[in-house]
Every structure is written in C-alpha cells, then in structure tokens.
Amino acid sequence: MISVCIPTYNGSKYIKEQLDSILIQLSENDEIIISDDRSTDDTISIIESYHDDRIKIFIHEKINNSYKGPYKNIYYVYRNIENALKHATGDYIFLSDQDDIWLPHKVERMMQAFSDGAIHIQHNNTLIDNNHNVLLDSYFSFVKPANTFSRIVLRCFIQGASMAFTQTVLKWSLPFPQNPISHDHWIAYNAYFRGYDMTLINEPLLLYRRHDNNVSPSGNKSSNPLWFKLSYRFRLVWAIVTIRLRINKN
Numbered sequence: 001m002i003s004v005c006i007p008t009y010n011g012s013k014y015i016k017e018q019l020d021s022i023l024i025q026l027s028e029n030d031e032i033i034i035s036d037d038r039s040t041d042d043t044i045s046i047i048e049s050y051h052d053d054r055i056k057i058f059i060h061e062k063i064n065n066s067y068k069g070p071y072k073n074i075y076y077v078y079r080n081i082e083n084a085l086k087h088a089t090g091d092y093i094f095l096s097d098q099d100d101i102w103l104p105h106k107v108e109r110m111m112q113a114f115s116d117g118a119i120h121i122q123h124n125n126t127l128i129d130n131n132h133n134v135l136l137d138s139y140f141s142f143v144k145p146a147n148t149f150s151r152i153v154l155r156c157f158i159q160g161a162s163m164a165f166t167q168t169v170l171k172w173s174l175p176f177p178q179n180p181i182s183h184d185h186w187i188a189y190n191a192y193f194r195g196y197d198m199t200l201i202n203e204p205l206l207l208y209r210r211h212d213n214n215v216s217p218s219g220n221k222s223s224n225p226l227w228f229k230l231s232y233r234f235r236l237v238w239a240i241v242t243i244r245l246r247i248n249k250n
Contacts, residue, residue: 003090011098035084160184
C-alpha cells in the first residue's frame with residue numbers, strides 16, 4: 001500500500017493538476033493524505049470535488065511561530081507535513097508538493113526500486129515555470145547527488161517532492177524534533193545515518209514547478225542570507241546528534 005502525503009496551503013491554482021497526475025497511478029488500496037493549514041482559498045473544495053475515498057483530508061492548525069527569515073516558513077511546512085505523516089498507513093510513503101506534476105510511470109519506477117531493496121529513494125526531476133516552460137532538464141545535473149557526507153550535509157541536494165521511503169524510515173523519523181530543519185533533510189538523515197545509502201534514480205519522474213512561492217530548494221542559486229546558511233548547517237549537525245541519541249536510547 002502507498003501513502004502519498006501532501007501538505008497544502010492556498011494551493012488552489014495547481015492542486016487539481018497535481019492530484020490528476022497522482023491518482024491515475026495509484027491503486028484502489030492506496031491513499032492520499034492531505035494535511036491542510038486552513039487554506040483560505042478553494043483548495044479544500046477542489047480536493048473534496050473528487051469524491052474519491054482514497055483522498056483523506058486532515059485539517060492542521062497552523063501555529064504562529066517566532067522564527068525569523070526562512071525559518072518561519074520552514075517551520076510551517078515542517079509541522080504540516082509531520083501531521084500528514086502521522087496519518088499515513090501505507091508500507092511506502094511518497095512525499096508530494098501541492099503544485100508539481102508527477103510524470104507517468106513514477107510510481108511504477110519507484111516501486112521497482114523498493115522491490116530491489118531500497119528503503120529511501122530520491123529521483124531526478126525537471127524544473128518548469130508556471131507556464132510549463134522547462135527551466136532545467138535535469139535537477140541532478142545541477143546538484144550532482146552522491147551518498148557522501150559532504151553532499152548530504154554541507155551541500156545538501158535532498159528534495160522532498162522527489163522522495164519516497166518505507167514505513168520503517170517513517171517510524172524512525174517520528175516525532176520530528178522541536179527545532180525545525182527542512183522535513184526532507186530530517187527524514188533522509190534518519191536513513192542515511194543509520195547506515196542506509198539513498199537510492200538515486202537518474203530518470204526525471206517529476207515536473208517540479210519553480211515559482212516565487214516555493215519553499216523548497218531548486219536549481220537556482222540560493223538567495224538566503226549568510227546567517228541562515230551558517231545556522232542551518234549547525235541545525236543539520238544537531239539533527240545527526242539527535243538521531244544518534246535516539247539510536248542509543250533504543
């Protein structure tokens with residue numbers, strides 16, 4: 001069984017195109033978990049119009065926080081996706097943004113990798129703009145992913161919208177720690193720092209939509225301030241320490 005987890009907030013412009021690309025690839029036994037931060041647009045009504053029992057909507061109370069700069073939005077997404085993951089019951093968890101497009105055969109290709117022994121997968125994607133114009137054919141060609149400490153921590157290439165993992169990795173990852181980092185980094189670390197290399201699929205399986213409202217990284221050079229870059233690396237290291245402490249405790 002597959003659980004697709006989608007955090008939503010005011011995503012009415014793109015959510016239908018995204019759901020259409022996902023639902024056609026799922027079986028009757030799979031599920032889509034929507035965690036919505038009380039959208040004020042038509043996001044929920046669009047989702048409900050499908051009348052599809054595979055779609056399960058959970059309203060998340062968006063909690064104001066005192067974080068500054070990029071951390072403020074990171075925290076909102078971090079808690080929203082955690083709420084979705086808490087309701088996921090599938091053997092395999094797929095993360096999804098609300099505004100991208102899954103390419104045909106994404107699920108088939110990912111499930112083959114799971115059958116071959118993968119527990120955590122990151123696949124390539126193609127970056128597009130709001131009008132479906134291609135900005136970058138291959139995200140991997142830009143970030144050059146590798147299962148090394150420097151590429152996992154110092155120049156992290158991990159992208160949640162292109163990620164899937166097993167229920168085991170999910171159990172390792174919950175609950176999320178109090179201090180937020182990007183949820184995709186936290187989940188990936190819970191596999192990698194337990195000795196499991198990430199399975200990398202070079203084939204683009206997603207059209208990743210790049211626009212001004214994106215929180216996730218893209219092929220663009222980061223515009224984040226230096227203080228954030230330095231403090232965020234510290235948080236990544238602290239996340240590793242937290243994982244080691246959890247392992248030792250268990």
